[in-house]
Structures are given as structure tokens and as C-alpha cells.
Amino acid sequence: MTTRFTDPVRFTDPVRTVIPHTLARHLADACDDSVEGHTWSARNIAAARAIWAEDTAGAVPAALGRHTSRTEPDARGWTVLALPARMDDATLMRVAAAALSTLGAPFTSIDAGTGLWIGGETRPDADAASFGGTGAQGLHIDAPNVEHVPDYTALLVLRPDPAGGGASLIGDLRAALAETPECDRELLRRPVYFEGRADRLSGVGAPRLPFPILEHLDPGGRERVRWAAKAVTDPRNSAHRAVLKRFDATLARHTRAVALGRGQLMVCDQTRIAHGRTALGEQSGLADGTRRVLMQTKVAYDASAPAHNLHTAAGDRRG
Ligand SMILES: O=C(O)CCC(=O)C(=O)O
Numbered sequence: 001m002t003t004r005f006t007d008p009v010r011f012t013d014p015v016r017t018v019i020p021h022t023l024a025r026h027l028a029d030a031c032d033d034s035v036e037g038h039t040w041s042a043r044n045i046a047a048a049r050a051i052w053a054e055d056t057a058g059a060v061p062a063a064l065g066r067h068t069s070r071t072e073p074d075a076r077g078w079t080v081l082a083l084p085a086r087m088d089d090a091t092l093m094r095v096a097a098a099a100l101s102t103l104g105a106p107f108t109s110i111d112a113g114t115g116l117w118i119g120g121e122t123r124p125d126a127d128a129a130s131f132g133g134t135g136a137q138g139l140h141i142d143a144p145n146v147e148h149v150p151d152y153t154a155l156l157v158l159r160p161d162p163a164g165g166g167a168s169l170i171g172d173l174r175a176a177l178a179e180t181p182e183c184d185r186e187l188l189r190r191p192v193y194f195e196g197r198a199d200r201l202s203g204v205g206a207p208r209l210p211f212p213i214l215e216h217l218d219p220g221g222r223e224r225v226r227w228a229a230k231a232v233t234d235p236r237n238s239a240h241r242a243v244l245k246r247f248d249a250t251l252a253r254h255t256r257a258v259a260l261g262r263g264q265l266m267v268c269d270q271t272r273i274a275h276g277r278t279a280l281g282e283q284s285g286l287a288d289g290t291r292r293v294l295m296q297t298k299v300a301y302d303a304s305a306p307a308h309n310l311h312t313a314a315g316d317r318r319g
């Protein structure tokens with residue numbers, strides 16, 4: 001991990017699309033926590049979508065459609081939903097899954113035996129830059145090193161860092177790519193890069209190590225950036241460090257931070273947006289049961305899902 005994100009970062013305060021309490025209750029009551037394999041059950045997805053279809057205001061599918069749908073070429077690729085903070089943790093996770101099913105099928109790529117969601121309370125003894133660690137986490141997409149990169153990743157805050165850190169970073173991969181010269185793109189397209197390991201993952205196909213950082217998603221069309229800041233310092237990439245550092249510096253110019261509160265769900269389209277976090281605040285003196293709690297799941301794009309089939313975007317148009 002580089003130290004850049006311990007420097008001041010540019011904060012942004014996006015419009016958060018609110019899921020009202022009555023609607024959230026309705027969604028939570030219609031769904032349960034059952035998964036089939038690694039995917040939220042088909043019954044849950046259908047039950048949630050039936051409720052979204054009745055939701056006359058339609059602000060949530062509209063916000064997801066406008067900001068993160070693949071059918072909106074200018075969509076910024078990420079959004080934040082605000083769920084009712086007074087609901088309990090299990091209910092929040094269920095409502096969040098119901099919201100994500102407007103984009104596709106929620107699934108877990110890391111089978112921790114905990115159902116759809118992985119995560120929990122920050123562990124002071126974990127590797128600082130890891131999931132659940134206390135340090136900054138460089139910009140990355142989740143599972144950059146597999147055949148089928150998850151389409152969307154979603155982070156749900158159940159308890160923000162009481163010490164005031166742990167903001168979410170958002171890096172605009174397309175904006176960075178637009179400033180990357182063709183000679184660097186050519187280097188990034190070579191399938192020679194390593195990052196992490198890809199063991200025991202589900203729903204994402206075979207490991208892809210090494211992999212190309214930049215690849216075409218459709219012939220001659222959109223490109224994906226399989227980005228992970230840890231690749232810059234990975235010794236396996238020492239022959240390619242210069243181009244990785246250049247892209248890292250470009251992406252830093254297109255990075256902002258968002259402070260998420262309890263019940264807030266950040267959704268990122270992994271073909272456009274990398275995410276990360278700022279370091280947590282001073283943790284000494286914080287008792288177990290009081291530290292930051294973050295949960296994570298993924299979504300597989302489904303063209304028939306409600307957010308991709310809105311002809312007129314209803315609801316809040318400010319975001
Ligand atoms: O802690 C966070 O805010 C992000 C964690 C994350 O993105 C990850 O571990 O992949």
C-alpha cells in the first residue's frame with residue numbers, strides 16, 4: 001500500500017437515494033437470507049423485484065439505473081443508497097440485497113459460510129491494508145484476477161468508524177484511462193500482471209494469473225481495467241512497475257472519498273469504478289463491539305433486472 005491516501009483526499013457528499021422505512025420493511029418481510037449455491041435465492045430475487053415493480057415512486061431502481069446501469073453510457077458508475085439506520089443489522093442486509101437485485105443477482109464470491117454477505121467488525125490485529133484491517137486500502141476492483149470479474153461490488157456500512165476514519169474511496173477508471181496514452185495502454189493490455197491469489201472463490205470462473213490490466217469487454221468497444229493498487233508493489237510485477245506507477249498516479253487525480261454512515265450502501269460498477277478506503281482513525285481505547293463494521297457482497301449483471309429497463313428515470317434527478 002502506498003501512503004498517498006493518508007494525505008488529505010477530496011471528499012464528495014453525493015445525493016443518497018433514500019429507501020423509506022415502510023418500503024424497506026415490506027422488502028425485508030418478503031425476503032429471507034437463503035442462498036442457492038453462492039447466489040441469493042431465485043425466490044428472494046423474484047420477491048424483491050415484485051415489490052420494486054409496485055413501487056410507484058421508483059426512486060431506487062431509477063437511481064441505480066441512472067448511475068450504474070450499463071445502458072446509460074454516461075452513468076458515473078457508482079451510487080449510494082440510504083437504508084433506514086434504525087433497522088437491525090440482519091434486516092439492513094436483507095433490504096440491501098433486495099435493492100441490489102434491481103441490478104442483477106446478488107452473490108458472494110468468497111464463501112465464508114456466512115451466506116450472501118461477508119465482513120464484520122474491524123480487527124486491530126488484521127493486516128492493516130486488508131478487508132477488516134485498520135489501515136488505508138489502495139484503489140482496486142474486487143477479484144481482478146479471475147475469468148469473470150464481478151460486475152458490481154457493494155459495501156454496506158453497519159457501523160462507521162467511531163474514530164472518524166474509514167471513508168470509502170472512489171476512483172474513476174474510465175477518466176484515468178482517457179488520460180492514458182496509447183503506448184501505456186498497449187503495455188497494460190499485455191497478460192503479464194499479478195495481484196493477490198484467487199483461491200476458493202465462487203461464481204467468478206477460473207483464476208487468471210497473470211492477467212492483462214486492460215482488456216476489451218466487447219470487440220472494439222468498452223474496455224475494463226483490472227486495477228488493484230497492490231499490483232504496483234507486487235514483486236511479481238517488478239519488470240512493469242513504471243507503467244503501473246503512471247496509471248496509479250493518473251487514477252489518483254480522479255479519486256474522491258465518501259463518508260458512509262450506518263445503513264448506507266455504496267454500489268460500484270466494476271467496469272468503471274475502483275474503490276478503496278482511507279485509514280481508520282486512532283483505534284486504541286476502542287472496545288470490541290464498538291469498531292467499524294462493514295459488509296460486502298457482489299452482483300452479477302442481469303439484463304432483465306428492473307434498473308436496466310427503465311425508459312424514463314423517475315424519482316430524484318439531482319444525483
Ligand atoms: O474497508 C473498506 O471500506 C473496503 C474493503 C474492500 O474493498 C476490500 O477489502 O475489498
Ligand SMILES: [Fe+2]
Pocket residue numbers: 140141142275
Ligand atoms: Fe474491495
